[in-house]
Amino acid sequence: DAMVIQNPRYQVTQFGKPVTLSCSQTLNHNVMYWYQQKSSQAPKLLFHYYDKDFNNEADTPDNFQSRRPNTSFCFLDIRSPGLGDAAMYLCATSRGLGDQPQHFGDGTRLSIL
């Protein structure tokens, strides 16, 4: 059974049109992460939530924001997508920080027209 679920699997949006990607988890983990992965590259961490505490990576563009309304759900909002934002977006969870492994969803592939 899927434990980290991302919807939709494929998302197409227009240049400059806001888009929201969704992640939910059934693991009751404290930490949720969003990564951006471009073709043939390693995932790049955008931000994470530890419970309700938001932690942004220093080089994450302002265009990317996130919301975590409850333990189970986390959203990635891209306010004005540019062509360079086309990528796979991966959500991950972990029980805690430090030693806890991260469990990934299947990702949402975002295309920009």
Added chain:
Amino acid sequence: GEDVEQSLFLSVREGDSSVINCTYTDSSSTYLYWYKQEPGAGLQLLTYIFSNMDMKQDQRLTVLLNKKDKHLSLRIADTQTGDSAIYFCAERSYNNNDMRFGAGTRLTVKP
């Protein structure tokens, strides 16, 4: 910044063993992970090892850690075509939220 490096490609024949290598530079790395990514999918955690261990075995998978040389390897015994995927090495230190990934090794298994 700290780096994690992997060779980009590995090709083996079905039934042979595969060995995927990884080197890292952060001496405070405490936890090291191997993830598998199939086309169009997310990352699947295969196994992980703490830095106070030298080896971990899980069915067909064997992880070897040489902490002195900061070298990690993943051996897949009796490699099958279903093992074809990209394998990511990742490391993390205890107080660091950031999991640092290598660029991934694309394993191709030929029949």
